[in-house]
Amino acid sequence: MKITIIGAGYVGITTGTCLAQLGHDVCCLDLDRKRIDMLSRGQVPIYEPGLEDALHEALDGGKICFTTDTEEAVGGAHAVFIAVGTPSGPSGGIDLSQVFSAGRNIAPHLMAGAVVVMKSTVVAGTARSMREIIARERGAFDIRVASNPEFLREGSAMQDFLEPDRIVLGADDPYSLRVLRKIYAPFVSANAPIVETRTVDAELIKYAANAFLALKIGFINEVSDLCEKSGGNVADVARGIGLDHRIGSAFLQPGPGYGGSCFPKDTRAFAATGREYGARQHMIETLISRNEDRKKQLARRIVKEGGLHAGQKVAVLGLAFKANTDDVRESASLAIIPMLQEMGLEVSAHDPKANETAAQFLDGVEFHSDLYDCCHDADAVVILTEWDDYKQLDLRKLAEEMSGDWLFDFRNLHQPEAASEAGLRHVSLGRVATSPADRKRVAPVGSWERRVAAPEHI
Numbered sequence: 491m492k493i494t495i496i497g498a499g500y501v502g503i504t505t506g507t508c509l510a511q512l513g514h515d516v517c518c519l520d521l522d523r524k525r526i527d528m529l530s531r532g533q534v535p536i537y538e539p540g541l542e543d544a545l546h547e548a549l550d551g552g553k554i555c556f557t558t559d560t561e562e563a564v565g566g567a568h569a570v571f572i573a574v575g576t577p578s579g580p581s582g583g584i585d586l587s588q589v590f591s592a593g594r595n596i597a598p599h600l601m602a603g604a605v606v607v608m609k610s611t612v613v614a615g616t617a618r619s620m621r622e623i624i625a626r627e628r629g630a631f632d633i634r635v636a637s638n639p640e641f642l643r644e645g646s647a648m649q650d651f652l653e654p655d656r657i658v659l660g661a662d663d664p665y666s667l668r669v670l671r672k673i674y675a676p677f678v679s680a681n682a683p684i685v686e687t688r689t690v691d692a693e694l695i696k697y698a699a700n701a702f703l704a705l706k707i708g709f710i711n712e713v714s715d716l717c718e719k720s721g722g723n724v725a726d727v728a729r730g731i732g733l734d735h736r737i738g739s740a741f742l743q744p745g746p747g748y749g750g751s752c753f754p755k756d757t758r759a760f761a762a763t764g765r766e767y768g769a770r771q772h773m774i775e776t777l778i779s780r781n782e783d784r785k786k787q788l789a790r791r792i793v794k795e796g797g798l799h800a801g802q803k804v805a806v807l808g809l810a811f812k813a814n815t816d817d818v819r820e821s822a823s824l825a826i827i828p829m830l831q832e833m834g835l836e837v838s839a840h841d842p843k844a845n846e847t848a849a850q851f852l853d854g855v856e857f858h859s860d861l862y863d864c865c866h867d868a869d870a871v872v873i874l875t876e877w878d879d880y881k882q883l884d885l886r887k888l889a890e891e892m893s894g895d896w897l898f899d900f901r902n903l904h905q906p907e908a909a910s911e912a913g914l915r916h917v918s919l920g921r922v923a924t925s926p927a928d929r930k931r932v933a934p935v936g937s938w939e940r941r942v943a944a945p946e947h948i
């Protein structure tokens with residue numbers, strides 16, 4: 491099938507490349523000439539494991555092309571995927587202007603009978619509005635609009651596309667559904683889980699899925715706080731609840747609050763949609779503010795618990811919102827670092843991939859390409875992203891580089907005992923630490939525990 495992708499951003503490039511791998515003839519359209527030239531040469535402007543190799547293969551096989559010419563891209567296409575940005579609007583709802591403007595631009599060039607597929611994350615009812623916009627431009631309802639939300643995680647987007655948990659095909663007419671099935675034919679014949687539904691449901695599925703996953707993270711973060719106060723260990727609690735298949739073990743890792751291009755934006759949009767329809771999403775509204783508070787709370791914790799004062803140095807390891815990406819959108823680092831600076835601290839930072847992207851948003855930070863250089867003379871080190879480089883940190887070497895001894899490990903990458911042996915005061919999330927300073931934070935053992943001795947025969 492001939493498929494066009496509108497928007498050569500993260501979702502557009504990944505989707506286009508994967509559809510080319512499935513055997514379709516793909517053409518990606520973007521107005522950014524520089525980006526299109528780069529992609530035509532096989533250079534990917536984002537960091538996504540495996541994407542560049544797959545793109546080279548598709549280019550060599552003549553299965554994908556890139557253009558800025560709308561007529562060339564859209565004419566003759568059986569399906570046109572809309573993969574443009576849907577940023578947050580002023581009241582938290584999403585700004586659909588790029589989506590609708592794409593609809594107006596492509597309308598005159600669409601082949602009669604083409605199916606426009608909404609890939610961008612859009613609020614309930616957008617596919618239907620899009621159909622009307624295109625019909626107005628063409629003076630006829632000869633174009634169908636379907637919905638096929640993406641569930642790609644940055645860092646594993648290729649795998650998520652090629653080994654999906656499910657594929658959601660939203661169509662309001664049988665023809666669009668047939669076209670969608672044909673696009674995903676290899677998955678249909680492999681009996682992959684496919685949800686066939688209406689466009690409005692497909693749109694809601696995307697938001698509800700992201701909101702639910704974000705809720706799991708918000709929930710475990712609060713449980714983690716309780717573990718710290720009560721002497722529990724969040725890793726054991728998460729394992730204990732996650733083994734219940736109704737709960738599941740994924741997304742129960744405490745951290746500095748979720749970030750990225752999706753969860754923060756999508757939860758805000760979901761809450762705004764709820765308010766608009768008079769069906770408020772109270773849990774999500776609370777989650778949004780708790781997630782923001784968490785970043786502030788952790789910044790205050792570094793200063794208070796580390797006893798830090800103006801002029802001292804904090805080294806931040808990890809700027810990306812999660813490992814294996816150079817994306818810093820709504821990353822905890824962008825909230826925590828400015829707060830540390832406001833409190834008068836000097837901040838140095840390291841990220842294996844995101845130094846450059848973060849530098850666009852952070853002033854007065856000393857960026858390092860070597861993580862031990864970054865920690866040189868630091869009074870405290872803060873881990874914010876779960877990169878492998880930080881899991882493999884040589885804690886003794888780190889302790890030697892530092893002038894202080896505080897390690898705030900907000901991704902729980904290190905064992906408290908190992909940090910303590912290296913001479914570091916280790917603060918992690920949701921578990922009892924071994925350093926004397928940390929023990930003070932933990933509630934004393936209950937008196938019943940002291941009274942009840944194990945029977946002799948056990």
Ligand code: UDX
Pocket residue numbers: 640641642643644645700703707740741742743744745746747748749750751752753811812
């Ligand atoms: C997410 C969804 O997972 C994906 O399906 C959707 O298409 C886009 O949004 P992504 O933003 O790439 O993907 O990242 P994800 O891996 O979901 O992580 C989001 C945030 O949650 C990160 O900041 C991450 O560090 C945090 N997180 C995730 C936790 O704090 N704990 C966890 O257990 C999991």
